[in-house]
Amino acid sequence: MTNLSPTTRPHARGFTIIELLVVIAIIAVIAGLLLGGVAIVKESAKESQATTVLTNLMGNAGMYETKTTKPIGHLTDTTMKWGIGSWLMNAPGREQQKGAITAGYINDENDENPSYTYFLAKIDMDMERANLFIKPNEFLMLMGGCATMAFLLVLAMGKGLLLAIPAGILGIFLPKLYIKFSIWRRMGKAEKELAQVLDTFASCFKSGYSFSRAVQQVAEQYDDPWGTELAKVSAEMNFGSSVEESLVGLTKRIPQSDVAMFVTAVLIQRETGGNLGELLETLSKTVRERFKLMNKVKALSAQGKLSAFIIFMIPFGLASIYSAMFPEVMMNFFHHPIGWGLMTLAGGCQLVGGFVLKNIVTLEV
Template identity: 35%
Template sequence: MVNAMSQTIMFISVVATFSAVYLGILGLARREETLEVKLQRFTALRAPVTIDTEKRDLKRLLARLGRLAPRRWSEGLDIELIRGNIPIKGGEFLVLQGFLIILFFLIGLALTQKAYGGILFSVLGCLLPRLWLKSAQKKKRRQFNNQLADALLVLANSLRAGFSLLQAMEMVSQEMPNPISGEFQLTLREMTYGTATETALIHLSDRVGSDVLDLLVTAMLIQRQAGGNLAEVLLNIHATIQNRLRIKQEIKTLTAQGRMSGYIIAALPFGIAAVLSVLNPGYLSILFTNRIGWAMLAGGLISQFIGFIIIRKIITIEV
């Protein structure tokens, strides 16, 4: 009983310490970046970003450690972080991920007193930042797609009123909310720096990673090569996007029951374990004190994860 209590206290202490340090680093890292800094990260303007002398804190330490990360990995993550609207560099993300892996390894080692327990926990520490990144990308993409139809109307009406394409895009950047206004403003700034319009539009598509935006960019590139009425093209794309959003909402309504069933099935074992731990604390203790119990827990978690992924695949219908 005393040993179990000491393990619980150790676990709570480690988690609390990690949460304070990790959230502190994230709080310092998630500062808004200027458009120039984003351009330096994404375009060929790779000039080093100067750090103010007043920022002698964890953010500066994180930036220095990020420079030690492999350049191939960090540059690949730069675009992924921009797609998720996360204002840190790829090297800094790798440092945070490595810190999380080490901490989860220590937590697993403290709880199980076995090396394989620490390895299993470290795998979880490796996956969590990636899942968070994918979630941030999905959120930004969803917001962008929901705003794109209104932005197309602004573009088309501006072109009909006699504005140029750059003036119409500037109208979108001024009238629309984030994230679409920030992305269009960044594209305009690229053009101001001398980037070709076609290249800036391709960069816009790469930054967002939306198939709906790919359709728009492709149509604009074809129009610039073949000519035609761009306003009419944008209105046709607007109608297509509106119909697509309507169909997606209908599918989301029809699959709501399946999604809720998947969430309940995934959460049910954890809920039952929590109730049993309160009613009879010693009932599940054998699972955490025996190798077979740990193997059963690992198998159950893996099966839960696979089942949840299968349910998500079934109810996810691409439009």
């Protein structure tokens, strides 16, 4: 083997570590997108479960009847009497109800691009769940702006189109990831406070409050999200919406099975009578016990999650160390097709490994 002289040995360009960090960031964001997609699918499954709980109970009680189209929030949605629009759940009939969610934008019968309209409607619902006052068209403009800024920023760093184009593509998803994170954080807080909210409702009903007065009283005692969402329910009832329609809107903005059970209890009690205060106290105890079990499972799986995170980050740490110690060797990965192929293969393996580890350490309660 011929030894390379110092003059013929490849030299390292500047920003070697920066280039490596950019590649690591791209792989990490792609992994986040894929794992986030899995989380979104699981969240959709939870929405389906919440909706199924409500509709099945209403159907068993003989109270599930199609009702006229009523405006709820920003959208016009076909509601059910003491039920919920089937467009929220992954169940048979969702395609037939797709026109309902889009009716607030254009007439679905004459819609030349129903997928785009449905996409706008989903963005609008996400804005409501995140409690952000952004119109769908403005959100699309924000996505385009983030993509353009990421593309131009990478070009300004002198990295070329090879990295600028992926950066622009990733920039498109940044606003969507922020919205999903906001929804996740807000729904998590709503889930934690639900038992206390149910206790407050029970106290109000035992004190002789009417339902509308109890909703207003509870809304004044809590911050976002329950204060905000119950204030919306109170405002809808004050402006002429029925209790059923207002509570249907609540289950859409907070799509959780426990909230669906709360709505079911209220609506059945309004039809059949009974002590709603005691019923909500029992439901509150059930929610607390389930939440304790969920926290216990999280504590038991924390060590496994930490181990999975460390295993996932080891290749990136080794790559950073080798880049600092042997920049000439690491530069071959950036300046040779085989190097890019190896990094692509390694990144794909990392994504698959991260997905597998995520499913191993994630336990549903």
